[in-house]
Amino acid sequence: MITILFCLLFLRATLAFRNETVSPGQSCTCEAFLPETVFPMGELELLEKSSVQISHKLELEISKIEMFESKLTIYMEKTLNLTVLIGIMENNPDSYTELQIQEVKIQIKQIEALVVELKASIELSSTVLVSIRKEVTAMIVILTQLETTYDKNLVLLTRREYIKLQEKLEECERRHNEIFNPNIGSCNRGFISRVSKPIISHLNAHLNAGHRYGGWGKDSNPLAGSENMYWYSGSSSTLVSQVSVYADYYRLIMRQSMKTHELYTSRDWRGVGNNYIVRGNTLYYQYREPFSMGKYNMTSQTAVYRVVPSASNRFSYFYSASQNLDFAADENGLWVTYATDASNGRMSLGKIDEEAFALKEVYETNIYKPSVGNTFMVCGVLYATRSVDIKTEEIFYAYDTHTRKESYVSIPFEKFQEMYVYLDYNPIDQKLYMYNDGYYVSYHLWFHQNKNKAQLLI
Numbered sequence: 001m002i003t004i005l006f007c008l009l010f011l012r013a014t015l016a017f018r019n020e021t022v023s024p025g026q027s028c029t030c031e032a033f034l035p036e037t038v039f040p041m042g043e044l045e046l047l048e049k050s051s052v053q054i055s056h057k058l059e060l061e062i063s064k065i066e067m068f069e070s071k072l073t074i075y076m077e078k079t080l081n082l083t084v085l086i087g088i089m090e091n092n093p094d095s096y097t098e099l100q101i102q103e104v105k106i107q108i109k110q111i112e113a114l115v116v117e118l119k120a121s122i123e124l125s126s127t128v129l130v131s132i133r134k135e136v137t138a139m140i141v142i143l144t145q146l147e148t149t150y151d152k153n154l155v156l157l158t159r160r161e162y163i164k165l166q167e168k169l170e171e172c173e174r175r176h177n178e179i180f181n182p183n184i185g186s187c188n189r190g191f192i193s194r195v196s197k198p199i200i201s202h203l204n205a206h207l208n209a210g211h212r213y214g215g216w217g218k219d220s221n222p223l224a225g226s227e228n229m230y231w232y233s234g235s236s237s238t239l240v241s242q243v244s245v246y247a248d249y250y251r252l253i254m255r256q257s258m259k260t261h262e263l264y265t266s267r268d269w270r271g272v273g274n275n276y277i278v279r280g281n282t283l284y285y286q287y288r289e290p291f292s293m294g295k296y297n298m299t300s301q302t303a304v305y306r307v308v309p310s311a312s313n314r315f316s317y318f319y320s321a322s323q324n325l326d327f328a329a330d331e332n333g334l335w336v337t338y339a340t341d342a343s344n345g346r347m348s349l350g351k352i353d354e355e356a357f358a359l360k361e362v363y364e365t366n367i368y369k370p371s372v373g374n375t376f377m378v379c380g381v382l383y384a385t386r387s388v389d390i391k392t393e394e395i396f397y398a399y400d401t402h403t404r405k406e407s408y409v410s411i412p413f414e415k416f417q418e419m420y421v422y423l424d425y426n427p428i429d430q431k432l433y434m435y436n437d438g439y440y441v442s443y444h445l446w447f448h449q450n451k452n453k454a455q456l457l458i
């Protein structure tokens, strides 16, 4: 009985490794050979197959988007032509017959109908993209599990396929987003209305479950030629000792950094708190000693710091210690949030003059920093999050620096793991970047069409 059991186990192990040297039939007198981990080849093959399928679906979506783009160009030209024609007619109303005017009206109706049709197809394609995104995310989770449990090299090939897939998806979403939302960089829209499902890109570059502290993202004001650059910093503690930069998304996922900047060598430029951002190839972070705002220029590879007199290091965010100064960048520039002793831990928001690297304006809010998960800025509005449960986070607060008004809102979103130490918005792609217990996670955002419209709860 035991021999048969071992035999079955052995067979399973053998088949799993596709070991051709042992033929299953004759090896039943086998010794009890059990590899430590049975590599799930089947699962990997399944992943490869679905990668191909998803890739086909994406090709289809890309061709649709190309069609949308060309249709849009034609509609725009037609609208332009009609506008010109109507202008001419208005100037000489008497020289046109009723028939000619009817003709123009019909043309306008036609364009209207075409626009409605295009809108419907774009919406349909948007749902398809969301479902593809879900599939890819599920696959990445499986891949990451395989990668942490089994030999990394065996998973590598499949991972490459998935990176290509993700890149294709990114491109598809970007172009789709451009049709929907051509105003990246503009702030002519309302508050955030919705946050997408979490998009998981990666597990920390150190491939180490202990690296729960860190951050990742893109430069919010990239130097010319560095538009595709990504950065990552991670650690097993809240100390910030290095930051790595990657030429593009592919290299980020392949863990092929362009350079790793060490903040702790013969001198000590280390930071704490993982609330940094990268802007203009410069890391803005909480300087460790003295407690101050730090600025490490990755171009000149030098650091400077500025003490914020009223900032207190007694108040951190909910999930992690030492998060006293949190940097953010949006369409309007660079910001820092902190709490003060005078306000008993309520948050202040400072606008940073980037040239002088000094606060030029301070806004006082009424939220108590230790209850806040994290904050980020979009178009001069501070958003604060808090935990709802282990899978759900919520944007619960917004402070508009234009009106100096605050409002309580409720925009729940899913998180992948319970704890996160990093959350920031990037105005370049209007996405949120999160470092969620070692995972690189991002979110798309939706905004209210009308300015000044928020879902007010008070």
Ligand SMILES: *[C@@H]1O[C@H](CO)[C@@H](O)[C@H](O)[C@H]1NC(C)=O
Binding pocket: 017, 019, 020, 021, 022
């Ligand atoms: C395949 O079989 C050979 C010969 O029995 C053995 O040396 C080798 O370790 C096996 N490979 C795996 C991956 O189990």
Ligand SMILES: *[C@@H]1O[C@H](CO)[C@@H](O)[C@H](O)[C@H]1NC(C)=O
Binding pocket: 074, 077, 078, 081
């Ligand atoms: C717009 O007008 C130009 C010049 O009259 C013409 O060549 C072009 O075909 C028109 N475009 C459309 C889409 O009707």
Ligand SMILES: *[C@@H]1O[C@H](CO)[C@@H](O)[C@H](O)[C@H]1NC(C)=O
Binding pocket: 279, 280, 282, 297, 298, 299, 300
């Ligand atoms: C970083 O250093 C470079 C080279 O000295 C300089 O041109 C650039 O303005 C600096 N960037 C910032 C944000 O200070």
